[in-house]
Amino acid sequence: MTPRTTASHPDRRHGTEPAHDDSRPADQGSTPSDAASTPTDAPGTVQRGTPDDPLDLLCVGVGPFGLGLACLTDPLPDVRAAFLDAAPGFNWHPGLLFDDATLQVPFLADLVTMADPTSRFSFLQWLKETGELYPFYVRESFFPLRRDYNAYCRWAAQRVRGVYWGHRVTQVTRPTGEGPWRVTARARGVEHSWWARHLVVGTGTVPRTPGELSGVPDTTVHASEYLSRRETLVSEEHVTVIGSGQSAAEVFLDLLHTPGGPAVDWFTRSPRFYPMEYSKLSLELTSPDYLDHFRSLPEAERDRLNASQPQLHRGISDATIDAIHEALYVRRNDPDAPPVRLVAATELVDAWHEAGRTVLRWRNSENHHVRETVTDAVVAATGYRSAAPDWLAPVRDQLSLDASGRLSPDRYHRASPDGTVHVLNHGEHTHALTAPDLGMGPLRNAHVLAHVTGRTPYITEDHTTFQSFGHVPQRHVAPAVGPDGAFETRALGRAFTLRPVDPDGDAALLHAWLSSPRAHAWGLVGADEQTISREYHRMTAADAEDAWIVSEHDRPFALLETYDPARSPLAAVWPVRDGDAGLHLFVAPTSRPVPGTTRAVMAAALNLLWSDPAVQRVLVEPDVRNERIRAINRWAGFREVGECHLAEKTASVSVVVRGDGPQDHVRTTDTEASVAERAEVTR
The missing domain is CATH 3.50.50.60 (FAD/NAD(P)-binding domain)
Structure with a gap:
């Protein structure tokens, strides 16, 4: 493709829209x-x-x-x-x-x-x-x-x-x-x-016009009106352009190219006349992936980040910069060409009329010198709000x-x-x-x-970038599931099927399990069936979370959630390691409990995670007060490595390393785990 050589739209790739409503002409x-x-x-x-x-x-x-x-x-x-x-x-x-x-x-x-x-x-x-x-x-x-x-x-x-x-x-x-x-x-x-x-x-x-120009509205034109006022502007003796972005550059270039046009000053408070950042990896910041990272930040940090990246949306295209430099080069030795000045790092501090002309007072932001210039018209290429x-x-x-x-x-x-x-x-x-x-x-x-x-009329993309924002992604492959997406395994002499949750087909079952007080740790107590279905639709669509129904003899009786700890709230307070996988476990209550069931489900869950060759460590984070599930975790080989504060609990972070699961673990805690199974067991 041939390179672009013409001027470009204001505000980089962005569709900064004029207000089409009643708040403006x-x-x-x-x-x-x-x-x-x-x-x-x-x-x-x-x-x-x-x-x-x-x-x-x-x-x-x-x-x-x-x-x-x-x-x-x-x-x-x-x-x-x-x-x-x-x-x-x-x-x-x-x-x-x-x-x-x-x-x-x-x-x-x-x-x-x-x-x-x-x-x-x-x-x-x-x-x-x-x-x-x-x-x-x-x-x-x-x-x-x-x-x-x-x-x-x-x-x-x-x-x-x-x-x-x-x-x-x-x-x-x-x-x-x-x-x-x-x-x-x-x-x-x-x-x-x-x-x-x-x-x-x-x-x-x-249009946004600096308050410093409020005293000279009759000689001030916002860049958005430039072409409608151009005939008057080019007939002036001197015009001052204020701004550092594409609009300012285009106005300045047009004035340079106008035969018999005015002398021109171009001022910006930016430290330099900088180009638009238009590299492909920078363009990935306009993506759903970057949006998710940005939204995870506190409000003040988002505002700071936006203010720190002017080159991403307020710079000048390379083609326009080249055209300006060429125009200045061509006229450099022309004694009849009107004078031109370009001044960066200088902000407007005041403006007033004097003797039929407009006086502008400036302050350099680096050496703090104050200077006054005289002009006949001002073009404020100062953006929009x-x-x-x-x-x-x-x-x-x-x-x-x-x-x-x-x-x-x-x-x-x-x-x-x-x-x-x-x-x-x-x-x-x-x-x-x-x-x-x-x-x-x-x-x-x-x-x-x-x-x-309430449906999906158009397909949307969630992940479009090669780079990651705000987290270091895991290198997981996938569990070794069958053609139907289910995982068959044996644990402690029992056979289990682990299949992905169907958010619609399993909604009634999940509602019966998770809306009851016993499942308080899952945050869905009192939720209606639609809310629970919506939550598992979200999880199904996410690439860092999965939910599984555990069945024995075609009877569903437990729920597993597996997740990437690097993309969970835990990552903000705990150093997640390459190869980590997270696990949540819920065994539904029953009137006929079978001894050893929770331990068997835990072993089956670990079998599922170990079937992904990239998983080297499984991590759980139960509430420190939940001694019952902590006992099950210890039986399964989990080692408690510390505590951290999450949104609704203080978590006991525990890990088990590949090869150190229940099949190899010296079960000195079998009695403790058996007692725990008879009581409430949640994540």
Whole structure:
């Protein structure tokens, strides 16, 4: 493939969306008030839902993420949905739509492909319908022109069902705290109520301008409006650009290339004009794997980590840096070229008007020198901030918020205790670089639709990276199970079958076992059958946990859970070793106990784990107060090596090494173990 030589989209690979709602001028400058709705908003055809028959889903805000959700919802006949936006139509960052600017994501990161490559709303389908497929093929670049991406999104917005433009949402209410959400929106001077089971926050970001420029608003232009103000800017004698990212670089380069253009200063408080980090291993940070690690960190650490990685989303593409240097090199000896200055590590501290011009005061962050410059216009390429959706104010007490009052969606983008509010943006503090990344949008939307429908309309990936984050992975192979996934073994003269748990088929059995007080250590006492089924669906999908039903003579009577200690809460407080495998054991109560059963099940469980040649040590962590199971563990050869504090217990960490199990152990504790078996035995 030929290298990219054109300018690139702002904010690296990320789809930093302008806010498509009522908190900003729609589409970076258009007027949303009472704008015309889409043709589907004809009298008698609008499906707004009712309190008794609500829509399944209503999304407020139709940027790329909301539009992508609409496109993935479109072919689902069992989902009634609406997508509202205050703008008169789709138009993404029009103020930065330079002719040669490219996205920094491949065309596969379109509205739908990463969830559904067969969708009729794909970028390739747009190319085919517009006669551009072969020119794109011959061009040999995965990275679309930004104006082509915008045209593609506008094409999709005209074809997808359920999108209503010109609808300004004014408030959301839910007086009883449960049931459907009521969304009030104004269109063409009339307010209507919409009702939906699931509410999706699809609003984006608004331009961020430094407070130091508040005294000179008439000579300040945010970069998002650059092209609409360009004619005036290039006619000035002097223009100052502030910022260190791709947008600042593109504006600066455009001013350099303008014949007869102004003198230009480019200031950034960053220590240097640094390139975007775009290596493939760095791109793995936009992955479900990194997301899981990021979400495991405390809130303050997540904020610190985001702030420490500006090169991942606020740097400049190599191609743009090269083009800037070449332009400066070409004009270096031209006495007629307007002067240009580039200054890093310097922050703006004040600005005011004086004698018809604008004075800017700067402070160098390294030597602390203070300097003043004089200019005629300022372009603030200072990024965006999450738009505060004021229409959510009436239901803030029903949302999930963090300590800073920000929406705090869970791993699967749900931001209410009952899981009926979903967030498509506003999530770098909870979802790191995956939040604004265009390529992650379809995956996020697939998760939303899975929760709305109760099924899996689109396959999603959980593990996509070669590297690991936050843990050192184990090198396990797999237990030596049969073709049906079951493990047959003999232990202490008895024959057992260990088969994987069926979360649906075994739900009633597991509920009978684990919801009773005797199973308190499993954390499911009082849980209903659906909750227990959901927990074992989660475990079945996880690659670091497995659950097994133990049967003898086709009678199920015990439950095992095996897990990778390196990916468990234990790893945060205990030095897990290569070759470790974790074990939890539960023997169901019976009116006819058979002596030696718990010991036999423990031996069978160890046989299962030892069948994986990579397992060298088995680890258990019972509550220190559970002397009964500790006695069984000692019988099985486990050596107690220390204590540690976990969420709900102080654990006695115990290990048994391969070759040192019950078959070889000198059973001096048989009597103690036999006594323990007659009483409660849990993990």
